[in-house]
Amino acid sequence: MTPPEPAPEAAPKPTSWARGAALRGLVALPLVAGLATAGWLVTRGEDTPAAAPPPVPVPAANAGAAASGPSVLEVSAPVKAKEPSQGGASGGRNPLQDWADKLAGPLDIPANALIGYANGELQLRSEQPSCHLSWVTLAGVGAASSNHGRTADPQHGPLGLSPAQWSKYGGGTPGIAKPVVTDPDAASVAAGRALCAGGGDLGGGNGWWKAVANFKNPGGGNDTELFRQRVLGNAQLYATLSLDPAKSGTPAVRATRFALGQLGLPYVWGGNGPEAGSAGFDCSGLTKAAYDSAGVALPRTAHTQYLATQRVPGEPTLGDLVFYGNPAVDIHHVGLYLGNGLMINAPTEGQAIQIHTYHTRGDDYAGAGRPA
Known part of the structure; x- marks a missing residue:
């Protein structure tokens, strides 16, 4: 049971290590x-205690x-997001680039990362349509792994792929002659394949949750739990904002x-x-x-x-x-x-x-x- 809350005391001064969630x-x-x-x-039917109760x-x-x-x-997997555009140039413009440019600012995701997530979804639609991978899941992984490449390391890339995952899933992508783990397109396709491995279906809550846990660490653990909480939270936010970026x-x-x-x-x-x-x-x-x-x-x-x-x-x-x-x-x-x-x-x-x-x-x- 959540205990009732006491009146807050005066807050101590901020400490230098606590300035901003990212740090x-x-x-x-x-x-x-x-x-x-x-x-x-x-x-609860109980009075507010004078002091905090035991844990x-x-x-x-x-x-x-x-x-x-x-x-x-x-619960369900993240709600349906606005789908990325398919096809080539239309009227001299690339619809996928237009889609990414419109959402990059509202979602606070670089346009090249958004295009990578979209290409990951589009490729997995072709390779494993029963997986139902959405770009918002890849975006959630990108947020939890490296803030969409902003804090990525060269070994794991923007999607946080392990060397074993990259070796297994990083090759043979149409349109990418020399895939590298630091490229958002190649990394997103590889991450999509890893998430969909074993015939998983990310269209429902249990399948989605299991796939994200296995992507991070098949052995589970607290780090895995926090990772997939972050993926879920950010994916849900992106799905909502993609439908109403204003x-x-x-x-x-x-x-x-x-x-x-x-x-x-x-x-x-x-x-x-x-x-x-x-x-x-x-x-x-x-x-x-x-x-x-x-x-x-x-x-x-x-x-x-x-x-x-x-x-x-x-x-x-x-x-x-x-x-x-x-x-x-x-x-x-x-x-x-x-x-x-x-x-x-x-x-x-x-x-x-x-x-x-x-x-x-x-x-x-x-x-x-x-x-x-």
């Missing part, structure tokens, strides 16, 4: 692949499906980007994040910091955030806050909605910030609020 060391805490029941969302035990990753209920493993500069998208940058940090009772001197965040500390980064001020606790936001009729959309509890008594938990039934969540002590299903039968979901 932060990630804390190795469980990112529970098979999350236990969503009981931490259920009404909540982390459930085993192999907990039975009947006991664990829905988790991030069971939203890219909105506070909702800016807040979502910030929250995605905190995946893997620990839940910390009353925590306001590394830039405020804390190792991580609690639930409302994360949502407040996310919207602070977008220029929108929110109150500090989940209950006051519920009162300060506009109610959302029906399903939430990207960047909305999703609340849990009894509005008349106490809203005790909040997450940031990512889309496709998922939220970015600082769950409870002993767990890391992660992506989780936002609403399950029997929880005490109270509705969504829109900060801006």
Whole structure:
């Protein structure tokens, strides 16, 4: 159960190592692949304690499906994205280049990387159509591996391919005479082949999740879990923005980007994040910091955030806050909605910030609020 949040104390001064998500060391805490029941969302019927409660035990990753209920493993793969254009030049222009040029800015992905991801999808449509690989999955891998080539090393390239993967999947691509792992086109095709290896189907949640885990590390582990959380989060964001790139500069998208940058940090009772001197965040500390980064001020606790936001009729959309509890008594938990039934969540002590299903039968979901 997620404990209610105390009033935050004055934040310590930022430390020099905590300036920006890209520079932060990630804390190795469980990112529970098979999350236990969503009981931490259920009404507790307890008073706010004066001090932080003891850590909540982390459930085993192999907990039975009947006991664990829905988790991030069971959700759909990223929603359908705007498909890349096929074909040659039209009217003197290349439709694939036009597609990439229109999306590069809104997605914050270099156009040559976008073209590579698109070529990876298009090639795998031809080679393994039953795999249903989307360019947004490759873009998620590129984001998690090297920020789309911006931090790539020459040995692994922009998609983070191991030497063994490159040796196995990097050759024989039409139109690429001399493939090299540093080339976004060749690397994307090789990564697509690795993801689709073994007849996998990335069109559904379990197949997608397994393929991304096997791509990173067939042996699994915490690093693999964090990697695929990052891939999933970024792929979902890219899919949404590809359908409506005009939203890219909105506070909702800016807040979502910030929250995605905190995946893997620990839940910390009353925590306001590394830039405020804390190792991580609690639930409302994360949502407040996310919207602070977008220029929108929110109150500090989940209950006051519920009162300060506009109610959302029906399903939430990207960047909305999703609340849990009894509005008349106490809203005790909040997450940031990512889309496709998922939220970015600082769950409870002993767990890391992660992506989780936002609403399950029997929880005490109270509705969504829109900060801006």
